[in-house]
Amino acid sequence: MSRRNLGFKPPRSAGLPRVRFWLLAAGVLAAPLLLCLQFTPLVETRSQLSRAEAVRVEGLLLDSAPRTPGLAGPHEFSWNQEELNLLGRHLLALSRMSPEWAAQVDLRDGALGFEVSRSLGFVVPVYMNLRGEITQGDGPPALTALRLGYLPLPRFLIDRLMPNLSGEMTSDEPLLAEAARLLANIESVQLGATEIRFNVHWDPEMLARAGDQARQWLISETDRQRILEYYAVIGRVADEIPDSDRAIPLGRLLAPLFLEAKDKSLQGSDPIAENQALLQTLALYVNEEDIEQLVGAEAAEDMPAAKFVEVRLQRRQDLAQHLTSIAAITVALGPELALMLSTAKESWDARHRSGFSFSDMTANNVGVTLATLATRDRESALEIQRRMSEVRSDSEYMPEVGSSRDGISAEDFSALYRDTASVEYRQRLAEIQHLIESTRVFTGL
Numbered sequence: 001m002s003r004r005n006l007g008f009k010p011p012r013s014a015g016l017p018r019v020r021f022w023l024l025a026a027g028v029l030a031a032p033l034l035l036c037l038q039f040t041p042l043v044e045t046r047s048q049l050s051r052a053e054a055v056r057v058e059g060l061l062l063d064s065a066p067r068t069p070g071l072a073g074p075h076e077f078s079w080n081q082e083e084l085n086l087l088g089r090h091l092l093a094l095s096r097m098s099p100e101w102a103a104q105v106d107l108r109d110g111a112l113g114f115e116v117s118r119s120l121g122f123v124v125p126v127y128m129n130l131r132g133e134i135t136q137g138d139g140p141p142a143l144t145a146l147r148l149g150y151l152p153l154p155r156f157l158i159d160r161l162m163p164n165l166s167g168e169m170t171s172d173e174p175l176l177a178e179a180a181r182l183l184a185n186i187e188s189v190q191l192g193a194t195e196i197r198f199n200v201h202w203d204p205e206m207l208a209r210a211g212d213q214a215r216q217w218l219i220s221e222t223d224r225q226r227i228l229e230y231y232a233v234i235g236r237v238a239d240e241i242p243d244s245d246r247a248i249p250l251g252r253l254l255a256p257l258f259l260e261a262k263d264k265s266l267q268g269s270d271p272i273a274e275n276q277a278l279l280q281t282l283a284l285y286v287n288e289e290d291i292e293q294l295v296g297a298e299a300a301e302d303m304p305a306a307k308f309v310e311v312r313l314q315r316r317q318d319l320a321q322h323l324t325s326i327a328a329i330t331v332a333l334g335p336e337l338a339l340m341l342s343t344a345k346e347s348w349d350a351r352h353r354s355g356f357s358f359s360d361m362t363a364n365n366v367g368v369t370l371a372t373l374a375t376r377d378r379e380s381a382l383e384i385q386r387r388m389s390e391v392r393s394d395s396e397y398m399p400e401v402g403s404s405r406d407g408i409s410a411e412d413f414s415a416l417y418r419d420t421a422s423v424e425y426r427q428r429l430a431e432i433q434h435l436i437e438s439t440r441v442f443t444g445l
Helices: 016-035 051-064 081-094 155-161 174-184 204-218 221-239 251-266 271-286 317-333 335-352 358-375 378-388 410-417 423-437
Strands: 073-080 101-108 111-119 127-135 142-148 186-191 195-202 247-249 310-312
Touching: 051 073, 051 081, 073 081, 081 101, 142 155, 174 186, 221 251, 221 271, 247 251, 251 271, 251 378, 271 317, 271 358, 271 378, 310 317, 317 358, 335 358, 358 378, 358 423, 410 423
Parallel strands: 247 310
Antiparallel strands: 073 195, 101 111, 111 127, 127 142, 186 195
């Protein structure tokens, strides 16, 4: 007799309802995620900035800064829509977020629309698109609309994510606290039909503190220890300098510091990390800064301050400061930003101070070259350690600048080179770089 005839029923799987439940739950959870993704970008990726566009960015930043940046006081500047988008492209390039990221803004009277696209890099092109609007009524600008892909964010969620753009935020985190204070110095923002106008209270001391906090935030606990160890090396060298010596050449510090880095690398430490810490510590000492500005007060508490001795390069303190400062910026933020800051600083001097200096530019380019090669890869880092530990004179890594033209006014610079995008100016920089790469330390690297 068959089982069918006996009324036998096969047992139902106890796990089937559970599987269906989880499939349903997964579908419910996946639906919002899928709505956030799209197959086309809101903003197409743009090419890298041309040299002319980079020069324009440099000019925008110079025009936006006070004529006397060392003095506190009210300051006003404005950017139009084209300038905002140009600055945005430059920021994405410097932060290495492009070409994956692209963004643009649309300025209207009393409102600023923005669109951001992020390529997710799948086999099939998929993008995360963000579209929003910042509007201004009687008060400060506020985020009033936000859409992620096809999914509009509800009002309560927008308010929770970003209550307003007025800078009214607090934090126990030192870096965020300084950022909050900087935002609080923005006294007003006006969204016009053709431009955004900023009225700020310029506070150079607050900017310096924020810079210190940003540097400390970028430094890991391991790197703090490395910095303290290199600072101790500097302290030992400084103690050996007779009080009768007013100054020492930069090489007097470079050789023992890179010898220390080489020894650590031979013992298994990461040569790139060692070189990064070394260059940051050296810049701090040469520029007469306190060690706690780099590692924080707690880490520096038990470290005695190194005796300060003026450090010179080719008998000039400013050249040593230029080289070491730009090298530290390069290892922290990359050579592109370092070179932009270098050129911008000289352009600023041409406008408002001592004039454009090719001597300064040479020292800056040496600093960028040194930092780039010291952190490019393991082999390059080790070779730089070997060569720099044997340095005995400035000429081994720095071309002679005695014949360089310095103190060039903005008018004279324009007559000679037009601007920093011109063929003549680029040729002059290429000549300087050739001289740098012909020195003993950099030959063949």
